[in-house]
Amino acid sequence: MAYDRFLANGKPETSFSAKPGETLRLRIIDGSATTYFHLEFAGGPMNIVAADGLDVQPVKENRFLIGVAETYDVLVQIPASGAYEFRATAHDCSGYASVWIGSGERHPAPELPKPNLYHTMGHFNLKQVFSLTPAGTMGMPDREVEAGKFDQPGMMGMGSMDMGGMPGMESMDHGADPAKMKMERMDHTSSTGAGDMSHDAAMPMEHRASPTQGMDHGDHSMPIPSQASRIGKKYGADFGFLAADVSASKNLAVDGVDPSRPWPPYAKLRAIKPTAFSKEKPVREIRLTLDGDMERYVWFLNNKPLSESDSIRIREGEVARFIMINRTMMHHPMHLHGHFFRVINGQGDYAPLKHTVNVAPMSTTVIEFDANEFGDWFFHCHLLYHMKNGMARVVHYEGFTLDPQLAAVRPKLYKDSWYFWGQADVLSNMTEGFLMLSNTRNILTAEWEVGWQEVDDTEWEGIFTYDRYINRFFTIFAGADLLGEGDEHDDTRGVFGFRYLLPLNLESRVWIDTDGGGRFNLGKSFELTPRLALLGEAEYDTHDKWEGSAGLSYMVHKYFSLVGQWHSEYGFGGGLQIRL
Ligand SMILES: [Cu+2]
The missing domain is CATH 2.60.40.420 (Cupredoxins -  blue copper proteins)
Known part of the structure; x- marks a missing residue:
């Protein structure tokens, strides 16, 4: 925005x-x-x-x-x-x-140095990090999260990212010795935690574990849990290492590589009085991944928007601990109603109490609160567009029944919204573009391509598809492909396929059609500067063989770009791109 x-x-x-x-x-x-x-x-x-x-x-x-x-x-x-x-x-x-x-x-106060938009980190343009728009984000694949890549606070999931392009990143000090890191590695032997939280919170294995049970972690020894009892799945024993979270360490931070652009001062915040809870209280750990989609206005906790979610269920008298794993390249200010929570920041018993905590890009933040405010409470990202589009939950105390008048309007909270957008290139040699209508899981697309240069008769194609959203990398679709020349309609084919976002942000699409053929597309837009982008597209179709285009676009306004492009069928052309 x-x-x-x-x-x-x-x-x-x-x-x-x-x-x-x-x-x-x-x-x-x-x-x-x-x-x-x-x-x-x-x-x-x-x-x-x-x-x-x-x-x-x-x-x-x-x-x-x-x-x-x-x-x-x-x-x-x-x-x-x-x-x-x-x-x-x-x-x-x-x-x-x-x-x-x-x-x-x-x-006057000193000028803040501008974020460096041109540094790239692996395939992430740092502009995506600073851009507070949904389109500016990039998430990480589920399998990497399930494999525990993000369960080590402050590690930024570095195994999957090439830090070579980041000055200063090679010489990182992780702030803890490897033995300590291993010891405090979190338990991720099961992937249950990646499912919807309601299953975690309401798991039948709910029990009051003895300290010895709590220590059973296979190949590595764990320190004695700080609490005597624990409910449900256990994700970790000691979050002291969070003092070295990226949000608190300038060496580890993406933005904070430059100490003149620091992140929130959490590591230094220390309460006046001890805030630790009684060790007698049972602890319920709830693991929440913060997920976002590229290009689309959908934001998730544990891969689900509010509209598809159940409540996070807790019980009065216990300590609720939220382990929040941010898999996006954005900051998310997570806010809980009705309670102050401890931000586990390395200050031990003096962890500060807050109602909102920033969860920095690609990092893990842990909070815990005393479940002593019986009721239903909203928990959400406080970026309003994220909250509105799914990054929210209701925290529900077991046994609480909603006032009937409130219960009557509660479904509105879970309503899914539809969005419409589109793009049209109007060039001297051709026109192409798309219109899209989507909610969280459903995407309707109309695409066109019409060319008139270097061909005898105007060639046109319209593609109409319905996509089912699987995750932010993958959708499957069915639809129709209509082709013609001039005012003649040559062919209509049914098409079935999928779109997949490949590494390096390569957009791919594969389909098979009802004429027994198929098509494969690859597309890429590469930002040279914040305004100037290189565009490329390649397509192989069993009926029409190869087709491709390459060009440059220059953004002159939020809604307009100038485009110059070469197309393998229609030659060189120039014109305007209009975005809705
Ligand atoms: Cu957010």
């Missing part, structure tokens, strides 16, 4: 009066729909004294990132005469809001 203005207290620029030497307490609430902000003060460090409204031991930061729905209280001191800027810069550096404190000569 791109925004024209960023506001503090409703204005791009505001001011407070203050005397030199005076200390002010600022409460900063990120109330935006989708924007994270880097916070800084021109007059010196900000002394963080509270997070999400609850006191923490004071910690000084010169600059830090606040996620959507988070709150920080900071003390700032006006060093001398003059007006000092408190600045909140949008994460992507597209703008900022200013609050001037004091009067007289203006002292």
Whole structure:
């Protein structure tokens, strides 16, 4: 999402009066729909004294990132005469809001360095990391998650990514010795956890395990669990290693490779009083993967949107622990209603209490809360587009019955939405494009290609398909392919096939048709700069043999690009691409 203005207290620029030497307490609430902000003060460090409204031991930061729905209280001191800027810069550096404190000569806050859009990490363009749009994300395959790639906090699933292109990434310090990492490796011998959480939460194997049972982990020894009893599947025993989570370590962070663009200060947050729960309480562990789709407005927890989900079931009196594994290249500010949770951040018994925590790209974050607020509570990503499109759940206390009036409107919460979009290339030699209508699992597509240059008669083709969404890499479809020349309709074929997103973001499509033939397509758009892209497409059809195109597009506006392209049938052409 791109925004024209960023506001503090409703204005791009505001001011407070203050005397030199005076200390002010600022409460900063990120109330935006989708924007994270880097916070800084021109007059010196900000002394963080509270997070999400609850006191923490004071910690000084010169600059830090606040996620959507988070709150920080900071003390700032006006060093001398003059007006000092408190600045909140949008994460992507597209703008900022200013609050001037004091009067007289203006002292602006330092500029935030722009994110480097041209670094690539494996096949991920870093632009995708910073882009707060659903299209800007890239997830990882289920099998890698099930194989435990993301169960090691702070490891970023590096086994699957080529870090060669990232300066500074080779010399990473993992912040823990290998033996410790092995010892604290989480249990992922079963893939049950990747299914819907309701199965986890309501598993029949629910039991109060003795400490010795809890320690049975096959090939590696585990420390004694901190709690005496445990319910259901167990994912790990000690999350102390999370102190080295990517969100807390500049060495491991994608964005944080540059220490001038830090992430939230979680590792340093320490509660005033111990927040640990009684060791007598049973613990229920719930594993949640945060998943997103490319190009489409669908966002999942455990591969399911809210509309297809059951509640996360917990029981009053226990400790509910959520292990959140972010498989996308985006930050997600996860927010729980009705409770404060401990953010397991390496501060032991003094883990801070919050209601919203950022789960950084490709990292794991663990929270736990005392289940002491009997009822139904919403738990969701606070990026509003993600919440609206599936990244949400109801946390349900067993035995709670909903007020009948609320129960009557509850189905609305689970309603699936339909979206429409499309794209048309109108060039001098040909036109092609598509229109799409989709909800979470169903995609209707109409595609066309019409060419008139270097051919005797205008050649045209229309393809109409219904796709069933399997996962963000894979859909299967059935439809019809209509072909003709001029006003003659030559052929109609039924087609059946699938689309698969290959590594390097190569889009592939394979079909067989009712004339006994088949077709294979490969397409790729490669961003050379944020505006300039190289386009390529190749197609082999058993009826018409090879066809291909290559070109360049330059984005002039959100909805328009200039396109120059060569097509194997229709030659060179140029024109406009229009996006809906
Ligand atoms: Cu999100």
